[in-house]
Amino acid sequence: MKIALFITCFNDLLYPDVGKAVVRLLNRLGHEVEFPEDQTCCGQIHFNTGYRDECVPLVRSFDQAFDGFDAIVSPSASCATMVRHHHETVARHSGDASLVASVAEVSPRVYELSEFLVDVLGVTDVGAVFPHSVAFHPTCHSLRLLAIGDRPRRLLEAVSGLELVELPGATECCGFGGTFAVKNADTSVAMGEDKIGALIGTGAEVLASADTSCLMHLGGLLSRQRSMVRVMHLAEILASTGPAR
Amino acid sequence: MSGSPAGREPLPTFAGTPPFPEAARTALADEQLRRNLRHATTTIRTKRGRAVAERPDWEALRLAGAAIKDDVIARWPELLTQLEANVTAAGGIVHWARDGAEANAIVAGIVRAAGATEVVKVKSMTTQEIELNEALAREGIEAWETDLAELIVQLGRDLPSHILVPAIHRNRDEIRDIFRAEMGAAGRPAPADLSNEPRELAEAARLHLREKFLRAKVAISGANFAIAETGTVMVVESEGNGRMCLTLPETLVTVMGIEKLLPTWRDLEVFLQLLPRSSTAERMNPYTSMWTGVTPGDGPQAFHLVLLDNGRTDVLLDEVGRQALRCIKCSACLNVCPVYERVGGRAYGSPYPGPIGAILTPQLRGIARHPVDEQTASLPYASSLCGACFEVCPVRIDIPEVLIQLRTQVVRQHGWRARTFGEEPVAMRALSTAFANPGRLDLAERVAGGAGRVVGRRGRIGRLPLPGLLGAWFRRRDLPAPARTSFRRWWRSRSSRGES
Ligand code: SF4
Numbered sequence: 206m207k208i209a210l211f212i213t214c215f216n217d218l219l220y221p222d223v224g225k226a227v228v229r230l231l232n233r234l235g236h237e238v239e240f241p242e243d244q245t246c247c248g249q250i251h252f253n254t255g256y257r258d259e260c261v262p263l264v265r266s267f268d269q270a271f272d273g274f275d276a277i278v279s280p281s282a283s284c285a286t287m288v289r290h291h292h293e294t295v296a297r298h299s300g301d302a303s304l305v306a307s308v309a310e311v312s313p314r315v316y317e318l319s320e321f322l323v324d325v326l327g328v329t330d331v332g333a334v335f336p337h338s339v340a341f342h343p344t345c346h347s348l349r350l351l352a353i354g355d356r357p358r359r360l361l362e363a364v365s366g367l368e369l370v371e372l373p374g375a376t377e378c379c380g381f382g383g384t385f386a387v388k389n390a391d392t393s394v395a396m397g398e399d400k401i402g403a404l405i406g407t408g409a410e411v412l413a414s415a416d417t418s419c420l421m422h423l424g425g426l427l428s429r430q431r432s433m434v435r436v437m438h439l440a441e442i443l444a445s446t447g448p449a450r
Numbered sequence: 451m452s453g454s455p456a457g458r459e460p461l462p463t464f465a466g467t468p469p470f471p472e473a474a475r476t477a478l479a480d481e482q483l484r485r486n487l488r489h490a491t492t493t494i495r496t497k498r499g500r501a502v503a504e505r506p507d508w509e510a511l512r513l514a515g516a517a518i519k520d521d522v523i524a525r526w527p528e529l530l531t532q533l534e535a536n537v538t539a540a541g542g543i544v545h546w547a548r549d550g551a552e553a554n555a556i557v558a559g560i561v562r563a564a565g566a567t568e569v570v571k572v573k574s575m576t577t578q579e580i581e582l583n584e585a586l587a588r589e590g591i592e593a594w595e596t597d598l599a600e601l602i603v604q605l606g607r608d609l610p611s612h613i614l615v616p617a618i619h620r621n622r623d624e625i626r627d628i629f630r631a632e633m634g635a636a637g638r639p640a641p642a643d644l645s646n647e648p649r650e651l652a653e654a655a656r657l658h659l660r661e662k663f664l665r666a667k668v669a670i671s672g673a674n675f676a677i678a679e680t681g682t683v684m685v686v687e688s689e690g691n692g693r694m695c696l697t698l699p700e701t702l703v704t705v706m707g708i709e710k711l712l713p714t715w716r717d718l719e720v721f722l723q724l725l726p727r728s729s730t731a732e733r734m735n736p737y738t739s740m741w742t743g744v745t746p747g748d749g750p751q752a753f754h755l756v757l758l759d760n761g762r763t764d765v766l767l768d769e770v771g772r773q774a775l776r777c778i779k780c781s782a783c784l785n786v787c788p789v790y791e792r793v794g795g796r797a798y799g800s801p802y803p804g805p806i807g808a809i810l811t812p813q814l815r816g817i818a819r820h821p822v823d824e825q826t827a828s829l830p831y832a833s834s835l836c837g838a839c840f841e842v843c844p845v846r847i848d849i850p851e852v853l854i855q856l857r858t859q860v861v862r863q864h865g866w867r868a869r870t871f872g873e874e875p876v877a878m879r880a881l882s883t884a885f886a887n888p889g890r891l892d893l894a895e896r897v898a899g900g901a902g903r904v905v906g907r908r909g910r911i912g913r914l915p916l917p918g919l920l921g922a923w924f925r926r927r928d929l930p931a932p933a934r935t936s937f938r939r940w941w942r943s944r945s946s947r948g949e950s
Contacts, residue, residue, distance in 0.1 A: 214885065217895065219933065220933070240941045245884075245886070254861070255857030255861035255862075270888075383834075383835070386923065387922040392474045392792055396789075425928045
């Protein structure tokens with residue numbers, strides 16, 4: 206199986222450790238991973254904000270970069286959603302039949318990390334060790350569009366030493382919402398503050414999620430409030446083999 | 451709060467509501483409002499979940515509801531003509547109104563011809579949309595709302611903030627104060643020792659309203675459904691005030707949006723299961739009134755049906771957006787919306803708040819045909835696209851999909867207008883160019899990594915006094931500093947060292 210890592214522009218620049226964790230994890234499970242260097246951005250920011258024309262070249266370059274792989278694995282549920290659900294809309298919008306065809310070819314091969322581990326590789330125990338208490342935030346796109354369900358939970362429950370704590374109101378949006386976070390900053394912050402209020406009430410040491418974008422928002426609030434709770438991507442926990450540094 | 455009688459001063463309207471982010475900021479600062487909203491929405495959300503879970507065929511009902519409504523819209527002219535013919539045959543009079551002004555003039559004419567100077571009203575979103583009460587007031591006709599929550603809003607000279615529970619932003623103490631201060635000027639006063647007990651509040655409203663029901667010659671209602679096949683019009687409600695209005699006065703005027711149509715009687719099987727469970731979390735609502743034209747010697751002896759377009763046929767222009775016409779105004783989407791829960795209904799600047807307002811209002815205001823004002827253009831962005839609304843919508847309106855579609859229209863119409871969008875369009879284009887080319891992206895990442903080292907401290911960027919959208923991030927949030935080495939650089943150095 207030829208596996209590509211789709212890092213996402215966001216992780217590439219702000220959270221490279223998440224990408225490194227995916228590589229470490231998949232290598233440990235015995236799989237080679239390639240990183241097609243021509244990859245950039247899936248176009249989600251443009252698409253969701255209404256810049257559909259500007260999104261077309263990004264869809265095209267995505268398909269070129271990832272042509273020929275059996276599985277394209279991403280540590281971002283929302284970017285995986287963009288490719289799987291919306292690239293087709295963009296391609297149709299472009300009126301370019303060859304783009305529609307290449308999207309039909311490439312998009313279905315994109316997997317969010319936990320889907321890839323559980324559904325394709327068939328593992329839930331990835332041999333990780335992480336002796337900390339963790340609250341998991343199931344992000345909206347992972348929950349309602351990709352429908353990855355309890356896959357991340359099953360993976361976390363199998364991690365040695367990890368204590369999974371219930372996050373009250375877990376399925377409620379954290380308020381990030383892409384450009385919503387800046388266009389409606391006050392509402393976004395109000396939603397985020399309710400979420401971290403619930404989080405702090407659990408006493409968890411770590412907040413984990415399948416999307417660093419939501420973690421950037423919640424982590425930004427926690428950091429401003431000088432909270433000790435750390436935010437970590439699911440991949441970093443699954444790649445871990447001991448206490449967090 | 452003004453102490454003057456209802457109907458003397460100009461009534462408040464949604465006109466002049468600022469764009470959503472600004473209106474939301476004001477609402478967010480109101481702690482009482484946020485507590486009331488949180489309590490009310492979480493309660494009804496939980497109840498709805500239970501009521502829906504009782505139906506193993508819920509998903510099939512949703513699919514059927516969506517299919518029936520889509521069929522209505524596909525056969526609109528034919529079904530509307532059928533409805534008109536059947537209402538007329540049963541002794542009713544059908545009027546067609548292109549917009550709110552036409553509808554309001556028709557209604558005022560009917561009230562005047564009946565020799566009335568006041569009307570009682572059944573709760574109706576459509577008459578709020580066209581600001582019928584305000585139009586009647588200008589003609590010297592007083593319109594009394596008889597739904598309890600609408601009465602609270604009207605007496606408080608307030609604006610509604612929820613489709614089903616218009617006074618959701620008020621708590622018991624506030625309601626008692628409004629009743630004590632305002633009821634007297636509008637009719638029978640509230641008892642001087644009125645407490646904040648729900649039973650006492652309801653009793654005061656009941657006595658106050660009873661006078662009006664018995665006196666009124668004309669009633670005005672909306673409609674939940676109208677059956678083309680039989681010409682039957684229908685109102686579902688909880689309090690019985692609707693039943694009073696629909697049966698006691700001599701003349702009944704119903705103002706109905708043309709999307710409220712259903713083809714056959716049998717379709718009610720689907721909608722009478724979907725609507726109560728979605729809106730009040732009940733298996734069945736307490737009062738369901740149906741009437742077909744006029745029945746001699748029983749109920750109103752004159753019935754007028756005003757069929758209102760007011761932008762609805764414009765909504766058809768957008769193939770994605772037109773699913774909004776399926777809406778049965780159940781308000782389930784409001785109750786689960788995390789944005790609505792925090793800012794309330796009035797920030798949306800129309801009687802249709804929450805997710806449905808964000809997609810319906812811009813379309814009714816003609817966004818598919820011409821540029822809209824700044825407030826309207828801000829509505830499709832009033833969402834984090836979390837998708838909770840789509841999950842509960844009984845007629846499967848994919849609200850996030852429509853929001854994104856409308857954003858595309860806003861960008862097309864306003865994209866380069868600095869006042870609406872600031873630096874955003876320039877940034878979006880620059881990003882698109884950088885992202886379409888990995889070399890340029892790599893360069894941009896190196897620049898960002900360098901800048902991150904300058905402004906960042908221990909891997910994070912704290913308060914940055916930036917203007918515009920970027921500044922909005924930093925007011926209450928930090929940002930991780932861009933990495934010294936991007937993933938792609940790390941990968942390259944790793945490959946060149948021959949690791950795998
Ligand atoms: S959009 Fe759907 S959930 Fe919202 S009010 Fe209309 S029918 Fe109800």
